[in-house]
Amino acid sequence: MGTTRTIKNKHAANGSGIKGSKASKNGPQSDGVIKAKKNQPKGPQPGRGIKGRPNIADILKKRKKRVYTEKELGIPELNKITPVGVTKPKGKKKGKVFVDDRESMTTILALVQAEKEGQIESKMIKARQMEEIREARRAEAEAKEDERKAKLEETKDSIRKKRKRKGGKNEDDDVNGFKASLAAEGTKAAKPKKKRVSFAPE
Amino acid sequence: MRPLTEPETKVVFDKLANYMTDLKSLIAPFDDGDRYVFRLNHSRVYYVRLSIANMATSISRDALLSLGTCLGKLTKTGKFRLHITALPILAEHARYKIWVKENGAQPFLYGSNVAKAHVGRWSDDCPEHSGCVVLSMADIPLGFGVTARSTAEARRLDPTGIVCFRQSDCGEYLRDEDTLFAG
Secondary structure: OHHHHHHHHHHOOOOHHHHHHHHHHOHHHHHHOHHHHHHOOOOHHHHHHOOOOHHHHHHHHHHHOOOOOHHHHOOOHHHOOOOOOOOOOOOOOOOOOEOOOHHHHHHHHHHHHHHHHHHHHHHHHHHHHHHHHHHHHHHHHHHHHHHHHHHHHHHHHHHHHHHHHHHOOOOOOOHHHHHHHHHHHHHHHHHHHHHHHHHOOO | OEEOEHHHHHHHHHHHHHHEOOOHHHOOOOOOOOOEEEEEEOOEEEEEEHHHHHHHOOOOOOOOOOOOEEEEEEOOOOOEEEOHHHHHHHHHOEOOEEEEOHHHHHHHHOOOOEEHHHEEEEOOOOOOOOEEEEEEOOOOEEEEEEEOOOHHHHHHOOOOOEEEEEEEEOOHHHHOOOOOOOO
16 A cells, blocks of 8 residues: 555656645645655644644645655666656657648658758769779770780881891881891802802812 | 658658659649648558548548559658559659660569660669669650669670669569558
């Protein structure tokens, strides 16, 4: 029984209605509560002093009675009747809040659309940047490839020239080449002459 | 049947904005004062005229199978899934479009992604991973999906490469007949 009473006291933040009714029925019980005792030494002295008006004293008592919050009582968090996570905020409307009027819907719509536009815009910018980077990289790779090819061609040419220098008699080359060919011919011509010369005296 | 709450409305609009450009036209009022509203019944979101929605209040929730256009369904985790039934609304104000050739329409309608070889033409400047509506060359909407590559990247792709991931196609009317409106 005692526990149920305390429950009721806790539940009702103001609780004066329930308490009052009990207090009116059972006077000594309400005094038995610790909080009431604390107030008693200050309160009852004037109340008892005026014996002719007990009703007014009672009203004063009720007014002065201090209501302790749960924090002030210092009850452990887990020892409460309503669990910690379950407590609902006071003064908040119960249930869902629907959006059905055009204004609020338009507001949400505008917000969403602006957000989405921004996202798409940033995506496009990013894609463009990436495309530029890719383009630059490709151009660089192409340039390198061209350079390599040019080098290869050059070496090929130089090898060809060397071959021609060695083997070709009928060359229509540039001046240097021509001179070189001439020189080559000269050396080649000199050898058989030498032989001939060597044979000639005999 | 009830109107949507604020977070639900936001989620629905967010998904629609992926595919559509002009959302305001969705809730624009008519000359006669009527307008389209969103209603939720059995976790399905319906896009319906207010006058019809008001009339539908006389039918109990359990007895009400469908009303207006079913846009999709709200999952238990709070996300929104678009259904193929929303296609006419999406196609009207589509942000990006992909037109598939005759030879690509059939594979798409059977549930496969769109390959580059099947694409007839596509919207320019389309970034990757953005919603797009898939149409036949005769401009008939076939479904919708998400682009796999941006337009520039897709140009360099080989013919077998996937250009668009399928999200929903008209074949679902037959394939998902049982679960499209209930269950």
